[in-house]
Amino acid sequence: MTKRKALRTALTVLVTLILFVLFWEGYKWMGQQTDDHWPGTGFGLPVSTDDLTMPHSGDIFKELTDDIRAGRETLPMTVYLAKKAGFTFLEAAIGFSLGVIVGLVLAIFMLRWRFAERGFLPWINVSQTVPLIALAPIVVTWARLQGYPDMVGISLIATYLTFFPVAVSGLRGLQSPDSSDVELMHSYAASWSSTLIKLRLPAARPFLFPAFKLAATLSVVGSIVGEISIGTKTGLGRAILDFAQRYAVWPERLYSSVIAASLLGLFVFGLVNAAEWLVIKRGREVLK
Amino acid sequence: MKNLRTASVLPPVLVGIIGLALWEGAVTVFEIKEFLLPKPSSIWARLIDEWAVLRHATWETGKIAISGLLIGILLGVLLALITNRFKVLNDGLTPFAIAINATPIVALAPIFNVWFGLTGTFSNQAVVIAVVFFPVFINTGKGLNEVHPNEIELMHSYASGDWTILREVRIPNALPFFANSLRLAAPLSVIAAIVAEYFGGPQDRIGNVITSSAGFAKYDVAWAAIAMASGLGLLLFGSALVTERLSMPWRISGDIKDN
Amino acid sequence: MIENSENLEEAVSIRAADKVFNPDSDNEVQALLGIDLDIKEGDFISLIGPSGCGKSTLLRLIADLLVPTAGEVKVFGKTANQARLDQDYGMVFQHSGLFDWRDVSANIELPLELKGWSKADRQARSREMLELVRLEEFKDHYPRQLSGGMQQRVSIARALSFEPRLLLMDEPFGALDEMTREHMQVELLRIWRETGTTVVFVTHSIPEAAFLSSKVVVLSPRPGRIHSEITVDLGSRSDQTREDPKFFQATTEVREALRAVEAS
Amino acid sequence: MIENSENLEEAVSIRAADKVFNPDSDNEVQALLGIDLDIKEGDFISLIGPSGCGKSTLLRLIADLLVPTAGEVKVFGKTANQARLDQDYGMVFQHSGLFDWRDVSANIELPLELKGWSKADRQARSREMLELVRLEEFKDHYPRQLSGGMQQRVSIARALSFEPRLLLMDEPFGALDEMTREHMQVELLRIWRETGTTVVFVTHSIPEAAFLSSKVVVLSPRPGRIHSEITVDLGSRSDQTREDPKFFQATTEVREALRAVEAS
Amino acid sequence: GSDEAAVGSGDCDSVDSVSLQLQWVTQAQFAGYFAAVDRGIYNDYCLDVTILEGGVDIVPQQQLASGAVDFAISWVPKALVSREQGADIVNVAQVFQRSGTLQVSWADAGIGSDPANLRGKKVGNWGWGNEFELVAGLRDAGVEDGSYEMVGQSFDMMALLNREIDAAQAMIYNEYAQVLEAKNPATGRLYEASDLAIIDWNDVGTAMLQDAIWASGERLASDPNYEDITTRFVAGSLEGWAHCRDNAGDCVDAVLDNGSALGESHQEWQMNEINNLIWPSPDGAGMISSDAWSQTVEVATTSGDLQAAPDSGAYTNEYVEAALDILSGKGVQTFGSGWQPKSVTLREGGE
Ligand SMILES: Nc1ncnc2c1ncn2[C@@H]1O[C@H](COP(=O)(O)OP(=O)(O)OP(=O)(O)O)[C@@H](O)[C@H]1O
Numbered sequence A: 001m002t003k004r005k006a007l008r009t010a011l012t013v014l015v016t017l018i019l020f021v022l023f024w025e026g027y028k029w030m031g032q033q034t035d036d037h038w039p040g041t042g043f044g045l046p047v048s049t050d051d052l053t054m055p056h057s058g059d060i061f062k063e064l065t066d067d068i069r070a071g072r073e074t075l076p077m078t079v080y081l082a083k084k085a086g087f088t089f090l091e092a093a094i095g096f097s098l099g100v101i102v103g104l105v106l107a108i109f110m111l112r113w114r115f116a117e118r119g120f121l122p123w124i125n126v127s128q129t130v131p132l133i134a135l136a137p138i139v140v141t142w143a144r145l146q147g148y149p150d151m152v153g154i155s156l157i158a159t160y161l162t163f164f165p166v167a168v169s170g171l172r173g174l175q176s177p178d179s180s181d182v183e184l185m186h187s188y189a190a191s192w193s194s195t196l197i198k199l200r201l202p203a204a205r206p207f208l209f210p211a212f213k214l215a216a217t218l219s220v221v222g223s224i225v226g227e228i229s230i231g232t233k234t235g236l237g238r239a240i241l242d243f244a245q246r247y248a249v250w251p252e253r254l255y256s257s258v259i260a261a262s263l264l265g266l267f268v269f270g271l272v273n274a275a276e277w278l279v280i281k282r283g284r285e286v287l288k
Numbered sequence B: 001m002k003n004l005r006t007a008s009v010l011p012p013v014l015v016g017i018i019g020l021a022l023w024e025g026a027v028t029v030f031e032i033k034e035f036l037l038p039k040p041s042s043i044w045a046r047l048i049d050e051w052a053v054l055r056h057a058t059w060e061t062g063k064i065a066i067s068g069l070l071i072g073i074l075l076g077v078l079l080a081l082i083t084n085r086f087k088v089l090n091d092g093l094t095p096f097a098i099a100i101n102a103t104p105i106v107a108l109a110p111i112f113n114v115w116f117g118l119t120g121t122f123s124n125q126a127v128v129i130a131v132v133f134f135p136v137f138i139n140t141g142k143g144l145n146e147v148h149p150n151e152i153e154l155m156h157s158y159a160s161g162d163w164t165i166l167r168e169v170r171i172p173n174a175l176p177f178f179a180n181s182l183r184l185a186a187p188l189s190v191i192a193a194i195v196a197e198y199f200g201g202p203q204d205r206i207g208n209v210i211t212s213s214a215g216f217a218k219y220d221v222a223w224a225a226i227a228m229a230s231g232l233g234l235l236l237f238g239s240a241l242v243t244e245r246l247s248m249p250w251r252i253s254g255d256i257k258d259n
Numbered sequence C, D: 001m002i003e004n005s006e007n008l009e010e011a012v013s014i015r016a017a018d019k020v021f022n023p024d025s026d027n028e029v030q031a032l033l034g035i036d037l038d039i040k041e042g043d044f045i046s047l048i049g050p051s052g053c054g055k056s057t058l059l060r061l062i063a064d065l066l067v068p069t070a071g072e073v074k075v076f077g078k079t080a081n082q083a084r085l086d087q088d089y090g091m092v093f094q095h096s097g098l099f100d101w102r103d104v105s106a107n108i109e110l111p112l113e114l115k116g117w118s119k120a121d122r123q124a125r126s127r128e129m130l131e132l133v134r135l136e137e138f139k140d141h142y143p144r145q146l147s148g149g150m151q152q153r154v155s156i157a158r159a160l161s162f163e164p165r166l167l168l169m170d171e172p173f174g175a176l177d178e179m180t181r182e183h184m185q186v187e188l189l190r191i192w193r194e195t196g197t198t199v200v201f202v203t204h205s206i207p208e209a210a211f212l213s214s215k216v217v218v219l220s221p222r223p224g225r226i227h228s229e230i231t232v233d234l235g236s237r238s239d240q241t242r243e244d245p246k247f248f249q250a251t252t253e254v255r256e257a258l259r260a261v262e263a264s
Numbered sequence E: 001g002s003d004e005a006a007v008g009s010g011d012c013d014s015v016d017s018v019s020l021q022l023q024w025v026t027q028a029q030f031a032g033y034f035a036a037v038d039r040g041i042y043n044d045y046c047l048d049v050t051i052l053e054g055g056v057d058i059v060p061q062q063q064l065a066s067g068a069v070d071f072a073i074s075w076v077p078k079a080l081v082s083r084e085q086g087a088d089i090v091n092v093a094q095v096f097q098r099s100g101t102l103q104v105s106w107a108d109a110g111i112g113s114d115p116a117n118l119r120g121k122k123v124g125n126w127g128w129g130n131e132f133e134l135v136a137g138l139r140d141a142g143v144e145d146g147s148y149e150m151v152g153q154s155f156d157m158m159a160l161l162n163r164e165i166d167a168a169q170a171m172i173y174n175e176y177a178q179v180l181e182a183k184n185p186a187t188g189r190l191y192e193a194s195d196l197a198i199i200d201w202n203d204v205g206t207a208m209l210q211d212a213i214w215a216s217g218e219r220l221a222s223d224p225n226y227e228d229i230t231t232r233f234v235a236g237s238l239e240g241w242a243h244c245r246d247n248a249g250d251c252v253d254a255v256l257d258n259g260s261a262l263g264e265s266h267q268e269w270q271m272n273e274i275n276n277l278i279w280p281s282p283d284g285a286g287m288i289s290s291d292a293w294s295q296t297v298e299v300a301t302t303s304g305d306l307q308a309a310p311d312s313g314a315y316t317n318e319y320v321e322a323a324l325d326i327l328s329g330k331g332v333q334t335f336g337s338g339w340q341p342k343s344v345t346l347r348e349g350g351e
């Protein structure tokens, strides 16, 4: 049953992908015929269809198999991007772990003191409107003065993006148990901390996992942005920056690096999905 | 009621004041250089000095953020409605929505600049739309989908068709989910608009004020601009909350648990 | 229109109805098997039986919310589908199923709105209905501001608003406490008497079935079949009836039928 | 330790207890007023009364989940607080309150875990308890995989696991259908007889109160007071008892007391 | 440290670790430093140099002033504004003697090489302080504020290629080459220099000093060891640049080895143009010419970007002079008087 469903999903994704490519090429073809106008009218198309603005999808995929010089060696683009993605994944993983810890600590802090909840929650929101450009120098300077590599600074930037959904949803999750469940723990004369560990944290999991999924993609975004912001030798962010600078001469490369970033995002999303299944759902299906 | 309002306004204000005081104190005591992290008092001074420029820049950026936000919301809701109607699309499109969401703005902005042009506003609006659209689409879709089967059965018992069910059940049911997505999307629209401005376009916007002052390590001006941006974000967040309250009278009046 | 040859006094008539869920799959369930049931106009029928025996399924067959796998269901001599399209019945679910976003009178007016009644007519009818269920003062409240019992009364008012000839109720009082429940039972009987509708009532409660019905239908599970039908005659019932030995005897009779069902 | 002068046979003794919620504010509620109640060891007491009359509040006072505004509550001669810290009672809530993420035996072991029992001891005890409530085969199931009645039995097993001398139950069978409910009542009586604990049982159901209790305490609302105490003596009860005229008489007595309460 | 006689000989008692912050990612613009690391030149000066690449949000002079790095590469005007903000930094070697910034337009647009023709045009620039020369040039040409439209550019040259803007800012060693590596859809061949017109600020007279090595003023004043390191670092760097002048191909390799994603012909072009900005150095490489310095300060103060002229501590030739002494002792040619730019052929995509 679930196998069949997975197969169907994979199939629909594939079909959507094919439709998307057909749409891309169809639009491009139409624009080429009509000199970027809607057929039969004088109205211009919103996006022009030359090979620089919209490279052929085939060229983009072909780019993935072409070689690129990376330092002392020359690699196929897929391997090159995979290596960069691996590095970014590492940063994202650190950022994600730290973000989850910070988010949970904040959530627990706000759970414990109602005043803290009211006082901090709006500011946690405000924090996300502060652009990284103001924070990156502080983070990097701090990390460098401590003697840490820049990768730590990048992970901290990822942390800054990931802690937010975890703190907000975590708080809601920790507050989710029924008052009767809390009373039950109270009736056992359980301490605040054992109530937290035995009741609130497990009860928060249905709220936490969606937040983790969001946080996971955000940790990738944060790492890429951090790489671009701080500057590293490697990572997908670096690839995107390099290729973005060279868009005018080699647009296919930017597209392929963006595709790599999206795939990495999907991958971490999938990882959290799998973790959720392991932690919450396995063995607990309701037998009908 | 009045009591409630002070109770919900006082703590954040207090925390804000204490936070700023700690910030000011830390910069002073640890002799943190102002070109790294300026004092709130210097930021305030710059805010006053540069008010005319900042106000204009905030207004220009605000227009892009708000229009992008509105279009993004519209698009998200529309797509949610369509995928709800045609379930197959949902399976196919959700992974793409996730993929777009996992694509950082810095990667999208250069491409959108090429697609939609550098000199107009649409390339930046498109970045805002791409960022806003995702939470609206996912949440609203969830709200439209997760309807109590009883309510559907009730409508069937009235011999209602899909459209009536959509209007009478699914849409009202999705409102709280939609409202929740607005809370997320509102601050996001501001940051997206600002970051998009780093990649070119007209130069009288808040993102340019931030980059050009940060480029010389004039971080007091940069932070003054950020304060304006945060204000804009808070304003949009507040509007989202007000819209939520106005559009769902049954929620505030009924929820005893909320108090 | 082809005149139907069946007796028009028959409100519901079910012949050899089967219902199989998820046929030909791993989790096939034979929910109902060979159901024959006739309900006369003006009857008050209760369906009772262990959990999962198919009570709700049977009610949904009558409501045309489910289609029988075999056999036929007629309502007022028409197909169940036609009866649904004609809005011949009103339905009350276990959970009141009110829409949170509509206030009390808007909830009651919902079916009338869908039928295209004018605003004035709708308001007049909803006022009438609110009077019937004694909630006049609460017309502008939202469901969440009402107690469970009040919500259930609104739900009944909604089902009655367009004067259906048949009322289908799936454990409508399940969520209420005993005192409110007993009160609602008396109310329902009053409404039934006043409006003369036919009622099919699903319940888990033996005293409730005995107190309300002119006939109690006991179902046996796996697959759901009709085990027995018990006719009750308590005359005109009031709260006093519950202390009447005849009522006590009726409950005992139903209980024994149920015990036989469970044992089998 | 100061020796307590009260009779040690008294399991619960409440003197002139008041409970006011949100005192001195707009939404002040006088939930209980001047409650005097003595419960002997080994008693089975039911609390019954209209919704909102303060039954749950009274139970929570005994459990020290709430503190009385005035008056005193003693449990086994100690303060209620001391009794809670000593884990002298087990509590069962209306909704089973099992933790979804723990399987059946882990749920039962929860209070033992909190008391720091060793793993082996916990497992031994949970096996014993599962036997008592007849769910041995379900030890590895998760709550959602069980029916409501089974969940409620797990919840009772959990409350009994550390052998409390007092069992406080707040409408434990409220969510069950009538047949399961009657079955659970018989089970509860068996457990009560076998373990000899004292039970304080909140219910909405008149037959349930009459069937289970050695004494039914009827509360009147706004503010909650004790209206009357009705002693019931049905001897050793079984399913047959429900068809016994003595049972019928007891229910009638309770119903009349309740009606008097509602009228006032 | 090392004793006087041994400086630059690779004969070290101990090695000092030093970090250098660049303004941008690895490319031939920084070839001298990469070559000095990879070819062991810094080792000869008993230095272990770590090069930190720049990022979009990293301000090198700020990293230097906050103590996170030991030296930084930054443009003079930007660094001076930061200095006015309280960053205690000193220019210790002016590596680029000339400005590499151009304003590029299409030959057929009629803008040519005269900034006055930018009136009424859409003028691209990067912001971030890269626009000083442009603004000053327009002012000097009598093009008043508001009579042209300033438009921010992305990193790439698409806005010019799509003719969305009339003139784009470009570094002669990078973006300008990018245009020449792109295919002209009309001809199917690469664009040629004749398709383009350039405004060169060196010719207009508003050019400002660009890449220089900056050191911490506070540490120079208080730490003799840092002074010593500064001299050795400047010497090693200049030797690296001299190496690149004489062995351009080797330096392109060093840059590519360090992971630049730019293609080989593009890097060759860049190396050639960078050399052209450094050599010849009439006063010796790295020497800060007071004329060029004054022009830079004047342009920046007139525009108001700088409030006042910096104090005399903003630059010093003390360390360059010491370094040049060492280099001449080693026989390194530091004037480059015989320098002649080569002609580099760009291939499609810069490969
Ligand atoms: N939509 C469905 N899909 C599959 N099986 C179903 C479905 N609805 C009901 N069933 C199965 O059909 C049988 C009868 O269910 P039904 O809900 O009619 O019982 P019921 O008598 O109303 O029980 P209860 O008293 O618990 O409400 C059960 O075994 C149930 O699991």
Ligand SMILES: Nc1ncnc2c1ncn2[C@@H]1O[C@H](COP(=O)(O)OP(=O)(O)OP(=O)(O)O)[C@@H](O)[C@H]1O
Binding pocket: C177, D021, D022, D029, D030, D031, D049, D050, D051, D052, D053, D054, D055, D056, D057, D058
């Ligand atoms: N935490 C509380 N805060 C304020 N008022 C409360 C609180 N708990 C209970 N009350 C009020 O106290 C009164 C008694 O409530 P209680 O829950 O004890 O009634 P009950 O008899 O258990 O009712 P039910 O049968 O509906 O469970 C009610 O009016 C209720 O609204």
Ligand SMILES: [Mg+2]
Binding pocket: C055, C056, C057
């Ligand atoms: Mg049912």
Ligand SMILES: [Mg+2]
Binding pocket: D055, D056, D057
């Ligand atoms: Mg209660």
